[in-house]
Amino acid sequence: MSDKPLAAAIDGWHTMADKPHLIGTQCTHCDTYFFPPQNQYCRNPACDSTDFRQVELSRTGHIWSYTNACYQPPAPFVAADPFQPYAIAGVQLEREQMVVLGQVVAGVSVADLRVGMPVELVLETLHETDDDIKVTWKWRPLPTGSNPATGA
Amino acid sequence: MANEIAIIGAGMHPWGKWGHNFVQYGVAAAREALADAGVPWQDIRFVSGGATVRCGYPGYVAGATFAQALGWQGAEVNTSYAACASGSQALAAARNKILAGECEVALVVGADTTPKGFLAPAGGYRPEDPDWVRFYLGITNPTYFALYARRRMDIYGDTLEDFAAVKVKNSRVGAKNPRARYRKCFTAEDVAASAMVADPLRLMDICATSDGGAALIVCSLEYARKIGKADAPRVAGISTTTPTFASGVVEMPDIATDSAAANGVEAISYRSRIPLKAYEEAGIGPEDVSLAEVYDLSTALELDWIEDLQLVPRGEAAAWLRRGDTALGGRIPVNVSGGLACFGEAVPAQALAQVCELTWQLRGEAGDRQVKGAKVGITANQGLFGHGSSVIVKK
Structure with missing residues (x-):
């Protein structure tokens, strides 16, 4: 790993703090959350609002389902050489009533995961460029017995 | 039933990884379906194509592409893109045309030539997609x-x-x-x-991507009766x-x-x-x-x-x-x-x-x-x- 600066792989979708959050939006009329953030039109068919507030989404949730990538995806994915398989989880966020996909942190395999397991959001390298290290959100299992509902 | 149409012809080009132009598969399927129906190509008044987004402009206008390949004969055309449901949406367009009384018999056709491996998106840096x-x-x-x-x-x-x-x-x-x-x-x-x-x-456990083509000849129930195919299977719901x-x-x-x-x-x-x-x-x-x-x-x-x-x-x-x-x-x-x-x-x-x-x-x-x-x-x-x-x- 180099000493290049860290940069978000996709700008504005998560904070860069130690305990990072995804950045979403919430409709000020009907309270629907949106991730990726959406500021233009509410997608609730019963709501025609164009007014949103930016919100930090819950940074913990429970695994809805999980899998892994054993084969290197095509571009725009930038693979390490050699390709390192990684786990992927869909995580149910309680307050937002939505499932968000993401890679699981390096070193955790599908054998370590189960449906319902509590996880938290962290930042990890997605790939490196000539100028910086692109980081993105990934899910990391929380110790058994921890309670994401209060840990958010 | 008032909303039914008849299927009087079906045809397919065998699936494979043939590497030919998709138009060739669609034409083969269409000709098999026409022969199966016993309907001359010149009698088809509506060509409803399923679009492919991987074969350039001819794929975006598949209905016209197939109509030209089979020989322009003045039929109206439609092209539907609805991902995996493209064929059904093209069929629905033909049904609407027939039930509206604008056309008695239509060709519905879709074909594709697929690249190897994962289907991948367009390039660039496009987080809005x-x-x-x-x-x-x-x-x-x-x-x-x-x-x-x-x-x-x-x-x-x-x-x-x-x-x-x-x-x-x-x-x-x-x-x-x-x-x-x-x-x-x-x-x-x-x-x-x-x-x-x-x-x-x-x-x-996972399906591959293939080349192939499939076609249907569909018509009003009256037309099916007229050509002696009153017993043909019917599309009853889409x-x-x-x-x-x-x-x-x-x-x-x-x-x-x-x-x-x-x-x-x-x-x-x-x-x-x-x-x-x-x-x-x-x-x-x-x-x-x-x-x-x-x-x-x-x-x-x-x-x-x-x-x-x-x-x-x-x-x-x-x-x-x-x-x-x-x-x-x-x-x-x-x-x-x-x-x-x-x-x-x-x-x-x-x-x-x-x-x-x-x-x-x-x-x-x-x-x-x-x-x-x-x-x-x-x-x-x-x-x-x-x-x-x-x-x-x-x-």
């Missing part, structure tokens, strides 16, 4: 199939052996289908020995409905579901709602269905579809599979064509290929794949960006 985003983050199509498969294992107790048994079942009938690409009887051991792609799904907010299952290509946090909003499964309009239009229920052609993008997904079509109670598809109830000769045979497991996916042709199989089955022309006494068949598929379809064909 969810298809680009998910590939950038390392999430491919098999990721979604695997997430659904893992849910089945967790909720219903399905096993890897169940998933392999779907492949084994489908390969037994696909081996008898001259139009299928893979015509080998695979064993559970073959599946278990194939490479893991997206745990718990192995290479042989659903191409979109999801209902809040779509509660993470679907390709999105990285998140809708939020169901608003008052009065609940999370709703899209897949299970797709067939509802088809059943309603046809005025029949799941208990009337003789056979089903469902979109087995993965082995596990076939089990989901059987439940989404309400052919078996939720969570029981694997039990029906184990008893042989979804095999040829069973209570509700599923994918007796061999399904995507034996064909691979040729996107704009696939939904039409499903209807071709139902047509041959309801005519009793499916040979050693024949479902005895088949009277009603249903298809189901789902693709990217809120596209899905279900078609009911009956005698």
